Amino acid sequence: MSYFRPPWLSRRFIESLLSPKRFAFLEACAIGLISALAAVLLKQGVGSLGAWRVHQSQAHPAILALPAIGLVGGYGAGILVEYLAPEASGTGLAQVKAMLAGVPMTMNLRVAAVKMVSTILTVGSGLTLGRQGPTLQIGASLAEALSRWIPTSPDYRCQMIAAGAAAGLAAGFNAPITGVLFVVEELLHDVSSFTLGSAILASFVGAVVSRLLGGGDWDLNLELVASRANFSALDIPFLLLLGAIAGLFSGLFSRSIVAGLNFNRRFIKLSLPLRMGLAGLVSGAAIALFPVAFRDNTGLREFLSTGEANIGIVAIAFVAKFALTTIAYGSGAPGGLFAPALVLGSALGCLVGLCSQALFGIGEPTTYALAGMGAFFSGVAKVPITAIAIVFEITTDFNLVLPLMITSVTAFIVSGKVARGSLYDALLVAKGIDLKQDYSSNATLTKLTADDVMQRQVETLESHLTLDRVRQAFSRSHHRGFPVVENGQLVGTVSQSDLPDITQHQVPEDCPLQDIMTPQPVTVHPTDTLSDVLYQLNRYKISRLPVTEGRRLVGIITRSDIIRVEANVLGGRGEGRVRGAPSYVVYQTRAPEIGRGRLLVPLANPRTAPMLLQLAATIARDRHSEIECLNIVSIARHKTPSETPVSTTLGRRLLGQGRRVGKQWNLCVHTQIRAACDVSEATLETIRERHIDLLLMGWKGRNFKPDRIFGDAVDTLIRQASCDIILVKWGRTASVEPNPTAKLPQFDRWLIPIGGGPNVREALRLLPSLIALGKTPSIHLCQVFDPNESNPDRTALREAKAFLFDRLGCPITTASVLGFSVADTILDIARTRRSDVVLLGASRKSLLSRVVRGNIARDIIHGCKCTAIVVRSADP
Structure with missing residues (x-):
């Protein structure tokens, strides 16, 4: 996506007026302002649509109005997400966390705009999700867009994206401390002065602008008219019990959210808009059966936290909110889990408070409800410090600090036994992203060695060559320097910049290269990491380094090689590649397993499939092997294979040819069709699952990518497949027309x-x-x-x-x-x-x-x- 950058917004122009540190803080303030404006717009949009929805439910039969509004809102949001920005689905916090960990993720103005509009539609139309999580992704996306207008280093960009996330969360809750703590505790795990400074400034500006434009009062003491929370030593056992219960149910909540997503992907064979519309329909129908207070998320939380509801109503609220949030989020709808977690915690705390008061006459339901909010949030996100801060900033009640500390820490410990790691880590794992792996380019520099990247076909010059021959070698080659060898051992280097100096000193043309080369050059060993190699290149200000074992030259590594590897990582290729959703078997047949091995034949091209099958049959008969015929239906990367409708007509036709060849040669032939986002990953999954011994595949004979040998899929398979591989490119005498009886060349x-x-x-x-x-x-x-x-x-x-x-x-x-x-x-x-x-x-x-x-x-x-x-x- 291209961006227009005005001249006055260029980094060089602004830095000429400000020091780098001041410029960074100025940028953090700008990010806080923009994020706050977006958060206020989102809040107003959700509030307006939600108020209209409540009004329609009063003007018309609620059992008709609420499901209809939920259906239309969910379907409309699904259309936006499906076709404009698939990255906008879900809470968005998991995507931001992955991006800050170095995983390639799309964050830009398009994602921010789609996230805002779709969240207004889903939350405003009644799906039981929150708007605070989306404000975090919107702030991060806006910060990323700003970093493209003002180009920065990757580390600096991460700091600004984190500041945008903090500003978005601070503006969403009017809680600047929460924004800072959440970035430190959950997103970056960094307490450096630069991280804290930029996050604090962005959060402060975000909260101020949100409070200014959102109608909040500047005097916080006016919100705390009288302390509603009461706490004594007698409450401690019951608060510990509340923390344990909150930890248990928050862990179950995390597991249910992930289970809901998996259930939708595997069993609900509908498009994303239809799934979201169905979730809105179900949510609207359920809410229509409950009291009016259930129709507004903010009103429900306040209703529960007052302690005025009876035990039955609170229990119904907890069960309904738990189930409807699982349904809504499982559909893939954009929306956050912060607000649902707070409502669930409030209901759980109110239940414990009402029970303890009824049985023992101890406890204030309001105090327990507010403490339960922090406990449940701590158990879900695994951020006890942030949980304490968020409830404190919402209530501005110092009497809640000790109850919050007791319940939040207890819930954090107990929930870790039920569901390890935060919910957002689990959501990433469900998408095939494990943050225990380090996806950053810095990690690549420390994991890969010179042996993994170096060029082994090295152009060298012999030490006995004359100056005239050396000049001829430079004129024929695009290289600007050569290693000099003698009997296969490195003895020096010569660069093109040396030649003019030689001419000025009137060196004779028959002078041997060993007299003018640079002896004892800087070298690296094959086991040296790329980080060490880059250090040597920078230290000596050179562009290439010979790789030696002892004195024997085994390769050469250049800055271009390192740049290529880092580009592959950032582009999701090669080392550090992020796997998408696993492939899905949509059709298969099985024959008796009577062979000694198994040969896999991917079939995709009707013109060459008959010849490939005849070649496979010849090998399988000689090896006494079975044949596994595979057809892969490619789908878009943002879609899930298990839930995407695909056509199997061509695949069945190709696999039918495989079965006929099996009968003709008296061989066992198994077949399967897989839907997959990545052909190479689907083939590797088949190799692992079916215990393949030999992979036989055709190649079209073309590759349009200069950094690939045979192409993305074939290169990946040759590099990673655990079985033998045969790659065939058919000669020009081969049949070029689809013909099931085509003969081999x-x-x-x-x-x-x-x-x-x-x-x-x-x-x-x-x-x-x-x-x-x-x-x-x-x-x-x-x-x-x-x-x-x-x-x-x-x-x-x-x-x-x-x-x-x-x-x-x-x-x-x-x-x-x-x-x-x-x-x-x-x-x-x-x-x-x-x-x-x-x-x-x-x-x-x-x-x-x-x-x-x-x-x-x-x-x-x-x-x-x-x-x-x-x-x-x-x-x-």
């Missing part, structure tokens, strides 16, 4: 480059079953050596021939070829010999960069016109 002339390693060995083990596809197969083994290599080692070539000679009854030839480029040399051999198939080995590490040597498999599979098969062994 020729599989007679095989070209196999030899480079050693487990992947090539696995390819050779597969060859006996693969050559059965040809009529008169012949094998040509080749190994490419550098022309400068004086004594090439041909051991791998001889071992490969000996291995195949005992297993194949076809001609086998070998050749040692000289060439500077392994890929180009193999492509030339394939063209010269008119090879039908090129069989290669692949690797899973470092974005597949080690394939025989470097990115050779990628270059060959891209460049060859014949069929190419890449094999990756499951062995490390």
Whole structure:
């Protein structure tokens, strides 16, 4: 999303007038002002719609008016969330917490606007949710948008987003202390001066503006006309009991909220607008049966906290609020859980107070109701300090501090036994996000090593080269520097900036490189973390570092490599990738399990599926394996696979071809169709669940992303799958029209480059079953050596021939070829010999960069016109 940034709002212009620290605090004040305006607008919108709803329930039969308003409001909000901003569903607090933990989340003006309007519709139309949680997400989203207008570092942006969240919560409750404490206790777990300073300023401004525009009185003492809370030592046992009960039910409440979400995803096969409309209908119908006080959330809380209700009414209020909140939130409706938790706590405290007063004549129901509010909130969010502060700021009654401390701490301890962690952590886990993992780019720098990121195909210069040859090397390459090696060991480096200096000193053209290079260069070890590598790059102000084991050069790492890794993390790719909702099986068939192994064949392309199935049948017959045919229906990432309607027509047609091939070859064939947000994750789930030994998949032969070898899905599978993998790119002789009886291209002339390693060995083990596809197969083994290599080692070539000679009854030839480029040399051999198939080995590490040597498999599979098969062994 692009943003317009006026020149006078640029960070450089403002910082020229202010010091950085003052500028940060000025920005926090601006965030507090904007967040407060949004909170006031949300409050007024919910209040106006809620008042109109109550009026309609009095002017018309409530049993008709309330369900109708709930249905329309819920459905309308669902339309907005479904099509404009799926991130606006739920409370929003969990999303903010995840974003501050480093998880990629969408927070912008669009999310803030949709969150505001949809919350007005849901809360105002009668769904039993609150508006304070959404104000927190709205404030954070506005702060994030402001940080894009005024670009900042990631750490600074997190501080401003946290300040926006604090301002939103402070404005929602008119409670600035609560806003600050909640950020420190739940969101950032940080008490640095910068965090506290920005959060305090934003919360203060937010609360002031909210009180100014929202109609609150400036004199807090006027709100405390007389202390309503009474507390004595005799109340302590009953307050402890209240804390324990609140802890128990708050833990059950947290579990029920998560269970409600899971139930809707698995069993309610309706779209999000229909689910939310249905929740509004149910809520309206239930509330219509209760007293008038139940129709307004704020009025219900005040009604319970006065202690005037009898035990029956309070019990009904607790059960109804508990159930309706679970239904409303489970539907995915935007709305908070702060207000429902306070109402539930108030009802629970009032019940305990009424019972203790009736049985023992001890206790004031009002005091217990207010203490129960803090206890229940503490048990749900696991923030006892914030719970004490929020009730104190709402009531401004110092007599409540001790009761709140007793009940909140007790509830915090007891609820931890029922539901570990806060409710918001559980909501994130339900979405596949576990904050116990560190998703930040800083964590990536400390977890990954140079071995994970470095480039292993390194262009080097020999130490005996002359200056003229060195200049030629720089002119042919895009690199600005080279490692200098001697007998495979690093002896120095030379950079392009050195050459002008050499010219000025009139160095002769035949001067050897060892006389002008930089000896004893700075190096790193493969086990050094990226954080250490980055420190060395910054310390010596260089752009690349050789990676060595002893003195042997094993790779090179540049700033670009580190930037690429961090970009992948921020974009949700590669290391630190956040998994979405699990895939969902929508169709499956099972055959008798009589094979020794299981081969998985993902089917997606009707043109190549018949050929892929014939290849799978050949391998399965030779290995005595079963075949698992898989079709994956992709859905949008913001949707849940288990609740999204999908079409299985194409999938059933493809899987039907698999079953026919199974009957033809007398093989056991299982089939399944999965709905999934991510094809690679769904395939990995299938591999784990079905205990797959071999994955056979086709490749279209194109990749439009420069930082990928074969593409997102294939790269992920080659890197992470726990089974053997065969990747096939069909040659141009293959059928391009959908045809269930399509014949395989020729599989007679095989070209196999030899480079050693487990992947090539696995390819050779597969060859006996693969050559059965040809009529008169012949094998040509080749190994490419550098022309400068004086004594090439041909051991791998001889071992490969000996291995195949005992297993194949076809001609086998070998050749040692000289060439500077392994890929180009193999492509030339394939063209010269008119090879039908090129069989290669692949690797899973470092974005597949080690394939025989470097990115050779990628270059060959891209460049060859014949069929190419890449094999990756499951062995490390």
